[in-house]
Amino acid sequence: MPDFTSLPDAIATHVVSGSTLCLEGFTHLIPFAAGHEIIRQGVTDLTLVRMTPDLIYDRMIGMGCARKAIFSWGGNPGVGSLHRFRDAVENGWPNAIEVDERSHAAVAAAYAAGATGLPLGILRGFTGSDLPAQNPSIRFLECPFTGERLAATPAINPDVTVIHAQKADRKGNVLLWGIIGVQKEAALAARCCIVTVEEIVDDLKAPLNACILPSWVITAICEVPGGASPSYSHGYYERDNTAYIEWDAIAKDRETFSRWMKKNVLDNRDSGDTSEGFAS
Amino acid sequence: MSEATPEEIMTIAASRRLRDRSTCFVGIGIPSMAANLARLTHAPEIVLIYESGTIGAKPSVLPLSIGDGELAETADAVVSTPEIFAYWLQGGRVDVGFLGAAQVDRFANLNSTVIGDYEDPKVRLPGAGGAPEIASLAKETLITIKHSPRTLVERVDFITSAGYLNGGNAREKAGLKGGPTALITDLGVLVPEEDTRELVVAQLHPGVTKVKIQEETGWDIRFLDSVSEIEPPSGLELTVLRDLLARTEAARAIKT
Numbered sequence: 269m270p271d272f273t274s275l276p277d278a279i280a281t282h283v284v285s286g287s288t289l290c291l292e293g294f295t296h297l298i299p300f301a302a303g304h305e306i307i308r309q310g311v312t313d314l315t316l317v318r319m320t321p322d323l324i325y326d327r328m329i330g331m332g333c334a335r336k337a338i339f340s341w342g343g344n345p346g347v348g349s350l351h352r353f354r355d356a357v358e359n360g361w362p363n364a365i366e367v368d369e370r371s372h373a374a375v376a377a378a379y380a381a382g383a384t385g386l387p388l389g390i391l392r393g394f395t396g397s398d399l400p401a402q403n404p405s406i407r408f409l410e411c412p413f414t415g416e417r418l419a420a421t422p423a424i425n426p427d428v429t430v431i432h433a434q435k436a437d438r439k440g441n442v443l444l445w446g447i448i449g450v451q452k453e454a455a456l457a458a459r460c461c462i463v464t465v466e467e468i469v470d471d472l473k474a475p476l477n478a479c480i481l482p483s484w485v486i487t488a489i490c491e492v493p494g495g496a497s498p499s500y501s502h503g504y505y506e507r508d509n510t511a512y513i514e515w516d517a518i519a520k521d522r523e524t525f526s527r528w529m530k531k532n533v534l535d536n537r538d539s540g541d542t543s544e545g546f547a548s
Numbered sequence: 549m550s551e552a553t554p555e556e557i558m559t560i561a562a563s564r565r566l567r568d569r570s571t572c573f574v575g576i577g578i579p580s581m582a583a584n585l586a587r588l589t590h591a592p593e594i595v596l597i598y599e600s601g602t603i604g605a606k607p608s609v610l611p612l613s614i615g616d617g618e619l620a621e622t623a624d625a626v627v628s629t630p631e632i633f634a635y636w637l638q639g640g641r642v643d644v645g646f647l648g649a650a651q652v653d654r655f656a657n658l659n660s661t662v663i664g665d666y667e668d669p670k671v672r673l674p675g676a677g678g679a680p681e682i683a684s685l686a687k688e689t690l691i692t693i694k695h696s697p698r699t700l701v702e703r704v705d706f707i708t709s710a711g712y713l714n715g716g717n718a719r720e721k722a723g724l725k726g727g728p729t730a731l732i733t734d735l736g737v738l739v740p741e742e743d744t745r746e747l748v749v750a751q752l753h754p755g756v757t758k759v760k761i762q763e764e765t766g767w768d769i770r771f772l773d774s775v776s777e778i779e780p781p782s783g784l785e786l787t788v789l790r791d792l793l794a795r796t797e798a799a800r801a802i803k804t
Contacts, residue, residue: 294600294601294615294629295600295613295614295615295616296600296615296617296620319629320677339675340675340676340677340678341674341675341676341677341678342672342674342675343673343674343675345576345612345613345614345615346576346577346611346612346613346614347612349672349674350674353672354671354672357669357672358669358671358672369661369675369676370676371676371677371678371679371680371681372599372629372633372676372677372678372681373633373634373637373638373678373680373681376629376630376633376634377630377633377634379630380630380634391633391634391638391681392638392681392684392685393638393680393681393684393685394680395684395710395722395723395724396657396684396707396709396710396713396719396722396724397676397680397707397708397709397710398661398666398706398707398708399661399676399680399708402666416723417723446617446620446626447600447601447602447615447617447619447620447626448601448626448628449600449601449615449628449629450628450629450630452628453628453630500617502617502620506617507612507613507616507617509612509613509800510800512612512613513612
């Protein structure tokens with residue numbers, strides 16, 4: 269049975285500087301409120317894992333939370349660059365970060381391997397690409413049955429995975445739907461899983477075969493309505509595309525970014541986060 | 549109706565390459581625009597797959613991101629990310645991979661990783677995403693890019709996704725099937741030459757000269773003997789494309 273707790277308590281208890289942290293959600297259900305709380309708590313030296321770093325890692329990297337990023341596509345979807353991410357990679361601001369970049373197929377295979385307890389994910393990939401020459405996390409092996417040369421990539425097993433879902437019931441079973449990305453794999457691959465949800469309900473009313481994470485694989489649940497905004501929660505609110513477009517200008521300039529973060533994150537809790545423990 | 553812009557011609561030329569009932573793995577931007585145009589014109593049964601796990605998406609407006617909610621709502625099936633790459637792409641169920649990139653070279657290799665040196669990049673680009681596996685596992689690849697000497701280069705700074713590598717049979721020797729069948733730009737359509745696998749110009753967009761193409765290409769570009777001007781956009785193609793873009797604009801404006 270997971271702890272039902274406030275977001276600040278969940279982060280303070282489980283997210284430690286220097287650990288490997290994964291906030292997943294493929295465009296949909298990105299746990300923004302949790303990322304913002306991690307920034308407010310001043311956690312640093314994280315190895316951040318996400319297929320698509322998105323605005324949330326742009327913010328965390330720009331605020332100095334990260335020492336390394338494991339990812340496959342680091343852009344602002346449909347808009348352009350993640351300027352803070354680029355500034356860290358290109359200029360070491362606010363600190364240099366190490367990069368372990370693979371492809372979507374490889375990171376997906378690595379999460380699946382992590383969830384299944386295997387040391388590596390295997391895929392047919394990277395042939396002819398320059399990525400393997402730059403990244404020791406992409407290697408090749410020979411299939412013992414057919415002799416085919418296949419790509420291998422080490423499993424990802426985060427210390428903590430944080431995801432956002434639509435609903436939890438009072439026992440702590442979690443239901444998500446829509447574009448579910450790699451959240452199930454990322455949750456099962458981690459030693460500790462924190463879930464923020466739009467709402468806690470008596471009955472999930474889920475159809476058979478729905479994507480449910482049973483209570484006993486979850487460490488903590490925090491009710492944070494709006495916790496995925498400006499990403500979206502299917503059935504609750506839409507993606508705030510304007511916020512994604514506006515982020516481009518905000519993040520382009522270090523000072524504009526820092527001012528925005530102070531006003532909207534450091535000095536402000538996320539709109540839906542009504543949990544106690546927020547120090548204003 | 550006003551004359552078609554180079555970008556509209558590029559989108560229409562790309563959409564014509566998509567066959568009805570084919571399965572197409574689509575990237576955001578021009579590929580998504582062209583694929584939806586095909587679906588709304590000559591290829592109503594085309595299956596559009598977005599890497600967010602939406603199979604058979606039929607969006608009424610163009611998605612801003614690869615994972616917009618409408619893609620899920622209009623899809624035949626929504627699957628997880630490991631599943632979309634493992635069962636559907638790697639499983640050999642994709643006919644056409646449709647990609648953009650920051651750079652493409654004379655052997656149709658794609659760069660979406662860095663401009664300059666990997667360790668000390670001039671520009672850090674978003675990275676691979678789904679492209680390396682799409683480019684190697686789809687039965688064929690279509691590429692769209694805006695034509696300039698900075699985007700069509702002799703040799704990409706970094707091969708993110710394999711085209712024909714060093715040309716000739718290098719791709720086959722590396723163990724890859726498929727490969728790019730056309731590069732569609734805002735000036736014309738390039739195809740790989742049969743033996744060398746070097747990109748050569750097969751079609752020019754209306755009013756574009758060979759000289760203009762040479763000026764805008766970063767290598768000594770060659771032209772097929774049979775090079776011809778592309779058939780101009782039809783009234784229907786232009787109307788459907790413009791309606792799609794207008795609906796997209798309007799939908800985004802409402803949410804602003």
